[in-house]
Amino acid sequence: MTTLLPVDANNYPLPVLRLLSGGAKTVTVTATSARTGTAFDVETRVVGLYATTAMFIRFGNSAVAAAATDHYLPADTYMDLSIAGDETQSFTHIAAVRAVADGTLYISEKY
Helix, strand or coil, rough: CCCCCCCCCCCCEEECCCCEEEEEEEEEEECCCCCCCCCCCCCEEEEEEEECCCCCEEEECCCCCCCHHHHHHEEEEEEECCEECCECCCCEEEEEEEECEEEEEEEECCC
């Protein structure tokens, strides 16, 4: 298969996306759920997340709130997650709440 994408050791293409200019966001994570202040750009298909502390995260709309029953993101972890289907964006915001200690969730929008 011909591809312009970089390949791994098994010659499988690695999907690589561009960082969205102005698409860097942070959320201060405490015992109370907090979410991004602005919506993700309509072109954003993937978000890169980095957690400075263990936390629980949830994607949704402008009213989303995270709880201790949501998806766990360990401290010092970087993860890429899709927020879009084939043609449309499924989520506009992310919310987080700490698991133990306060910290920061860094978000990089990609398209």
